[in-house]
Amino acid sequence: MKIGNSPDGSASPPKAERPAARKPEAASTTDIVRQTAQAATSAPSAQVDISSAAKLAASAGADDGSFDAAKVARISKAISEGKFTVNANAIADKLVSNAQELLDSRVNKQH
Template sequence: MKIGPLSEAALTPATGPVRSERASTSAGLAGAQDSSGVPVSVSAAARSLEVSSAGSGIDEAKVAAVRAAIANGTFTVDAGAIADKLLSNAQEVLSRMRD
């Protein structure tokens, strides 16, 4: 798995109270208030992300095959491949930090 590039927005800390309950991102929340009485609005772009995440592109057949392999003890992990990816991702992050 490759981690995507970091953006400045991803590194900026959030301000104010942040709620993580799934219900707080429903489409009917535009203009609603959270438990502290602070007005909350969810942009159309944010709502479209929630809708599009429903069809997240997860290969259910592959998940079932991996789950079955784990259950019957035949799943193997290629530690070398994982180490290579971790090192590659670390090198990429470090090279971006130097720029």
């Protein structure tokens, strides 16, 4: 069976025979300015509170000079040469470890 053909032999009409889709009307500059002004003056739709853990994680991700350009170059070269391998066991172990830490921290918060 070919892709796009139904088992009963009926097929959708070729693109040229399909009704043309209606093109959306372009918004005028005035409409765009009005919509932008309304969005800027409207009240916020949600209140967001950032947890202390999120603040700590964000600050830890700040530029602390830990970027290793040489390591990135080595990995990039290995990928381009087809020599880079992924250690699936190490990744799985780290995921399980991180999940366990997360579960432990939630249990500790409840007690």
